Amino acid sequence: xxxxxxxxxxVDDHPSMRRTIADIMxxxxxxxxxxxxxxxxxxxxxxxxxATDLILLDWNMPKMTGLSFLRRIRSAQEYEKLPVxxxxxxxxxxxxxxxxxxxxxxxxxxxxxxxxxxxxxxxxFP
Numbered sequence: 705x706x707x708x709x710x711x712x713x714x715v716d717d718h719p720s721m722r723r724t725i726a727d728i729m730x731x732x733x734x735x736x737x738x739x740x741x742x743x744x745x746x747x748x749x750x751x752x753x754x755a756t757d758l759i760l761l762d763w764n765m766p767k768m769t770g771l772s773f774l775r776r777i778r779s780a781q782e783y784e785k786l787p788v789x790x791x792x793x794x795x796x797x798x799x800x801x802x803x804x805x806x807x808x809x810x811x812x813x814x815x816x817x818x819x820x821x822x823x824x825x826x827x828x829f830p
Contacts, residue, residue: 705826705829705830706734706757706758706825706828706829707757708733708734708735709736710734710736710757710758711736711738711753711755711756711757711758712729712734712736712737712738712756712757712758712759712760713737713738713739713740713746713749713750713753713756713758713759713760714726714729714737714738714739714740714759714760715739715740715741715742715743715745715746715759715760715761715762715765715770715773716741716760716761716762716765716791717741717742717762717764717765717766718762721762721814722739725760725791725821726739728818728821729760729821731818732818732821732822732825738753738756741765742765742766742767742768742773743765743767743768743769743770743772743773743776744767744768746759746761746768746773747768747773747776747777750777750783754782756786757786757787758786758787758788758789758825758828758829759786759787759788759789760789760791761773761774761788761789761790761791761792761808762790762791762792763790763792763793763794763799763803764792764793764794770790770792771802771803771806774788774790774803774806774807774808775806775807778806778807784807787809787810787828787829788807788808788809788810789808789809789810789811789812789821789824789825789828790803790808790810790811790812791812791814791816791821792811792812792813792814793813793814794813795813809828810824810827810828812824
């Protein structure tokens with residue numbers, strides 16, 4: 705189970721989506737939330753906070769996509785097992801396969817409900 709004090713990094717280029725995901729996470733009892741607007745900023749956040757427990761990641765972002773970010777962290781030994789749940793509008797089977805091949809832990813298609821996010825977290829942290 706994901707501990708209530710877990711460090712959670714939300715990576716999404718849309719402020720409203722970051723806020724929505726953060727609101728859901730707070731509703732679920734998680735309050736230690738950090739934010740990044742793209743993959744480069746997320747890499748910086750990971751360097752600043754080595755204790756990140758979960759990343760909630762969008763696919764489509766400028767500068768560095770979520771998929772590129774995922775591939776980059778999976779190539780680093782310190783992040784190869786860090787749970788990453790991709791939350792994206794990309795619903796095509798090929799994209800899901802691509803994300804799984806890159807090492808995503810779980811996948812949620814937007815729009816989603818708080819129950820869906822809670823279920824995915826429970827699957828990732830049994």
